[in-house]
Amino acid sequence: MAQLSQENAANDTGSDVPGAAEESRCLCCAQPLPERAGARGGPRLRYCPEGEGRWDDGTFSCKRHGAAVVLYRTARGDTAAEDPLVVLDHTVTSLRTVLAPVAAALAETTAAVDxxxxxxxxxxxxxxxxxxxxxxxxxxxxxxxxxxxxxxxxxxxxxxxxxxxxxxxxxxxxxxxxxxxxxxxxxxxxxxxxxxxxxxxxxxxxxxxxxxxxxxxxxxxxxxxxxxxxxxxxxxxxxxxxxxxxxxxxxxxxxxxxxxxxxxxxxxxxxxxxxxxxxxxxxxxxxxxxxxxxxxxxxxxxxxxxxxxxxxxxxxxxxxxxxxxxxxxxxxxxxxxxxxSAELTALRHAHTAATVHLRALRRLAAAVPEDALDHPAARYLLTTLTNTDAFTDVPEEEPEPPRR
CATH class of the missing domain: 1.10.287 (Helix Hairpins)
Known part of the structure; x- marks a missing residue:
C-alpha cells in the first residue's frame, strides 16, 4: 500500500514518466486514457472507463479491478504492464535460484548434523x-x-x-x-x-x-x-x-x-x-x-x-x-x-513456505493460458487470487487538488 501511495504520488507530480501521453495511460492495461472533461480539466483519470479497457468483459474491468492488478504487480516487484506468464516465469526462475542454495545448505546441514x-x-x-x-x-x-x-x-x-x-x-x-x-x-x-x-x-x-x-x-x-x-x-x-x-x-x-x-x-x-x-x-x-x-x-x-x-x-x-x-x-x-537443528527447522519452514508459494505460482501459471489477460478465465483467476473485493471502495478517478 505504501508503494502504491508513492506510485500515486509520482503520478500526481508527473515525475514517474516525463510525457503527457504516459501520464494519461491506464495503470492497469496501459491504454491511453480519454481526454479529461470540463473546461479546466476535472478529475484526472487513472483507469479506463467501464467497458473501454483492454481486457474488460462481464467479469473484469480496469475500473473495478485495476487497483488489485496494480497491487499484484507491486507485490511482484514489477510495475510494467507485462504478460503474467512472463512474470510467472521470472518468478519461478528467481525462486529456483533462491531455493537451490537453500536446498544445498539444507543437505549440508543435515550431513553435518549426522x-x-x-x-x-x-x-x-x-x-x-x-x-x-x-x-x-x-x-x-x-x-x-x-x-x-x-x-x-x-x-x-x-x-x-x-x-x-x-x-x-x-x-x-x-x-x-x-x-x-x-x-x-x-x-x-x-x-x-x-x-x-x-x-x-x-x-x-x-x-x-x-x-x-x-x-x-x-x-x-x-x-x-x-x-x-x-x-x-x-x-x-x-x-x-x-x-x-x-x-x-x-x-x-x-x-x-x-x-x-x-x-x-x-x-x-x-x-x-x-x-x-x-x-x-x-x-x-x-x-x-x-x-x-x-x-x-x-x-x-x-x-x-x-x-x-x-x-x-x-x-x-x-x-x-x-x-x-x-x-x-x-x-x-x-x-x-x-x-x-533450529537452523534446519527454520530452513525447512522457509522451504515449506517457498514450496507452497511455488505450488501456488505453478497453479497460477497452469491456469493462465497463452493469451494471458486477454482470456476471461485469466482475469477471473486474477480477480479471485488478488481478492478484489477488498478494493471495491477505491475510487476510479482521483479528484484534482482544491484551488487556492
Missing part, C-alpha cells in the same frame, strides 16, 4: 570404555592389595612356626644333653657299685680263707680261741655288713640298670622326638623358604601391580581429563546440534 551425531555417539562409547577400564583397574588394584596382605600374614605365620620349631629343637637338645649326663652319672654309680661288689667278694674270699686257717689252727691255738672267736664274730659282722652292702650294691645296680633302661628308652623317645622335631623344623624351614619365595614373588607382583596401579591411576586421571574435555566437547557439539 556427522555430529556420529561423533557424539563415538565419544560417548569411548567415555564408557574409559570408565569401564578404570573400574577394572581399580578392582585389580584392590585384589593385589588383598593378596599382598594375605601373603604377608602367611609369611608372619611361617616365621612364627619356624621360631617355635627352633625353640622346640633347642629344648629337645638341652633335654637330651641332660639325659646323657644323667645316664653317664648312673653308669658311673653302677661302676662304683660293681667295684664295691668285687671288693666285697674278695673280702669274703679272704675271710673264708682266714676262717679256714683259723679253724685249722684252732686245735693248736687254743689260747687264741677267744680272740679268734671275737675276730670271727667281727668278721661275721663285717661279712654281714659286706653282704648287706653287697645286697645294697646289687639293688643299686638293678635300680641303675632299670634307670639306664628307662633313660635309654627316654633317650630313644627323645631321639624320636628330636627326629620328629628336626623333620618338622625341616618342613617348617622348607615352608619358610617357600613362603619367602612366595613372598618375594608376591612382592614382585605387588611392585608390578603397584606400578600398574600408578599407571592406571595416571591413565584414570588422563581419562578423567579427557572425559571432561569430551563432556565439554559434547556440550559444545550438542549446542551446535541444537543450533543446527
Amino acid at each position: 556427522r555430529q551425531q556420529e561423533v557424539v555417539r563415538a565419544e560417548a562409547l569411548r567415555v564408557a570404555e574409559a570408565e569401564a577400564h578404570a573400574e577394572r583397574a581399580a578392582r585389580a588394584t584392590l585384589a593385589a592389595e588383598h593378596a599382598r596382605a594375605e601373603a604377608a600374614a602367611a609369611a608372619d605365620a611361617a616365621r612364627a612356626e619356624a621360631e617355635q620349631a627352633r625353640r622346640d629343637r633347642d629344648e629337645a637338645r638341652k633335654q637330651a644333653t641332660d639325659d646323657r649326663k644323667k645316664a653317664a652319672e648312673a653308669a658311673k654309680q653302677a661302676a662304683i657299685a660293681e667295684q664295691a661288689r668285687v671288693d666285697a667278694a674278695t673280702a669274703a674270699a679272704d675271710a673264708a680263707k682266714t676262717r679256714d686257717a683259723a679253724t685249722a689252727r684252732a686245735d693248736k691255738l687254743t689260747e687264741t680261741v677267744d680272740r679268734l672267736t671275737t675276730a670271727r664274730d667281727a668278721d661275721r659282722a663285717a661279712l654281714r655288713d659286706l653282704q648287706a652292702d653287697l645286697d645294697t650294691a646289687t639293688a643299686a645296680t638293678h635300680a641303675a640298670q632299670a634307670t639306664i633302661a628307662d633313660l635309654t628308652q627316654a633317650h630313644a623317645a627323645d631321639q624320636a622326638t628330636l627326629r620328629d622335631t628336626q623333620e618338622k623344623l625341616a618342613a617348617a624351614t622348607a615352608a619358610a623358604r617357600n613362603a619367602q619365595a612366595n613372598l618375594a614373588t608376591l612382592t614382585d607382583q605387588v611392585a608390578t601391580l603397584t606400578a600398574a596401579r600408578d599407571h592406571l591411576t595416571a591413565e584414570h586421571t588422563r581419562l578423567t581429563a579427557a572425559l571432561a574435555v569430551a563432556h565439554s566437547t559434547l556440550d559444545s557439539r550438542t549446542a551446535d546440534e541444537a543450533r543446527h
